[in-house]
Amino acid sequence: MNKSTLALAVAVGVMAQQAGAAGFIEDSKATLGLRNFYINTDNRNGTAEPSRNEEWGQGFDLRFISGYTQGTVGFGIDAIGLLGVRLDSGGGTNGNVASGGGPGTAYGGTVFPSESNGEAVDNFSSLGLTAKAKISQTELKLGTLQPKNPVIVTNDGRLLPQTWQGGQITSGEIKDLTLVGGQIEHVKGRNSSNNEQLSIGGANARTANSNKFIYAGGDYKITKDLTAQYYYGNLENFYKQHFLGLVHNWSIGPGVLKSDFRYFNSSDDGRNGDESAYFSNGAYGNSSLGNGKGKVDNNLYSGLFLYTVAGHTFGGGYQVSNGSSDFPWLNQGDGSSNYTITDMQIQKFNRA
Numbered sequence: 001m002n003k004s005t006l007a008l009a010v011a012v013g014v015m016a017q018q019a020g021a022a023g024f025i026e027d028s029k030a031t032l033g034l035r036n037f038y039i040n041t042d043n044r045n046g047t048a049e050p051s052r053n054e055e056w057g058q059g060f061d062l063r064f065i066s067g068y069t070q071g072t073v074g075f076g077i078d079a080i081g082l083l084g085v086r087l088d089s090g091g092g093t094n095g096n097v098a099s100g101g102g103p104g105t106a107y108g109g110t111v112f113p114s115e116s117n118g119e120a121v122d123n124f125s126s127l128g129l130t131a132k133a134k135i136s137q138t139e140l141k142l143g144t145l146q147p148k149n150p151v152i153v154t155n156d157g158r159l160l161p162q163t164w165q166g167g168q169i170t171s172g173e174i175k176d177l178t179l180v181g182g183q184i185e186h187v188k189g190r191n192s193s194n195n196e197q198l199s200i201g202g203a204n205a206r207t208a209n210s211n212k213f214i215y216a217g218g219d220y221k222i223t224k225d226l227t228a229q230y231y232y233g234n235l236e237n238f239y240k241q242h243f244l245g246l247v248h249n250w251s252i253g254p255g256v257l258k259s260d261f262r263y264f265n266s267s268d269d270g271r272n273g274d275e276s277a278y279f280s281n282g283a284y285g286n287s288s289l290g291n292g293k294g295k296v297d298n299n300l301y302s303g304l305f306l307y308t309v310a311g312h313t314f315g316g317g318y319q320v321s322n323g324s325s326d327f328p329w330l331n332q333g334d335g336s337s338n339y340t341i342t343d344m345q346i347q348k349f350n351r352a
Contacts, residue, residue: 023074024076026067028064034059039054073135082126086122128144130145136173152330156190167182167183177219185211198210216232241264246260252307254309255309258315262300266298266300269296273295298325302342304317
């Protein structure tokens with residue numbers, strides 16, 4: 001029995017004794033989200049393989065969020081059910097086809113998982129369960145998570161969202177201070193039904209992995225308009241990362257100017273320091289470190305300024321990434337997000 005199943009069984013046992021407890025039922029809610037997604041990437045005049053990716057699907061996202069049982073410690077259960085149905089991905093256009101038309105080696109296609117022959121599946125689905133407990137202003141969750149903070153960001157850029165397996169505790173006991181900590185052991189990609197171990201860009205896919213990412217940090221509201229942040233993340237055998245952030249909102253005229261300053265310091269951890277299979281992208285032009293790869297060594301600075309007025313937002317930013325490696329983040333090669341101001345659908349501009 002894995003940790004998630006065990007935690008859920010314990011939570012169910014506790015709640016069975018409080019089946020009629022007010023709060024658990026009254027505060028529960030269920031939502032169904034529908035998403036129709038089509039993508040067409042045409043590289044027929046370039047060198048990319050495959051030369052053309054085209055997929056179309058219908059996604060279903062069913063979520064149940066329970067309230068908490070009564071008592072000093074409240075217990076609850078959350079659930080997320082995901083289903084993706086293929087509407088079109090024929091003719092070898094699913095993004096997992098090698099040169100010459102054979103099956104590719106990626107985790108999946110652009111949107112859907114792949115069969116052994118490289119073709120997209122007809123549908124894919126998953127069920128995620130989360131046991132939770134709350135005492136005062138502190139909440140513990142164990143099971144399926146979708147965290148979003150400066151050192152781990154859940155990707156939702158395709159038909160279905162990415163999910164993670166692990167535990168997280170959030171506390172708001174101190175006024176104006178929110179503390180978060182957790183450990184992630186596996187991830188389910190946006191084009192997969194399976195949980196995989198964790199890795200980074202540049203490492204050998206499916207062979208250089210880790211099942212331990214720990215993170216902790218907090219947001220402190222210095223004033224109602226000024227928030228300071230510090231977070232730490234460590235992917236075992238890959239990298240350690242420190243983050244400092246400062247966010248300020250300033251009312252100017254009819255609108256609000258938001259200033260968002262971010263700094264990341266990333267360094268190697270464990271095997272990433274001396275085993276080429278665990279190296280990060282970077283070290284450009286230095287073949288002695290593994291054909292343009294090496295250990296994590298990166299500093300990233302950025303500033304983003306946004307002015308919001310009458311429902312419109314205008315802005316600009318500046319980002320610098322330097323060191324002997326690219327900026328590292330949790331990335332299995334199947335679609336991922338990070339907390340840089342340049343994290344966009346096509347490019348992240350994370351090179352040193």
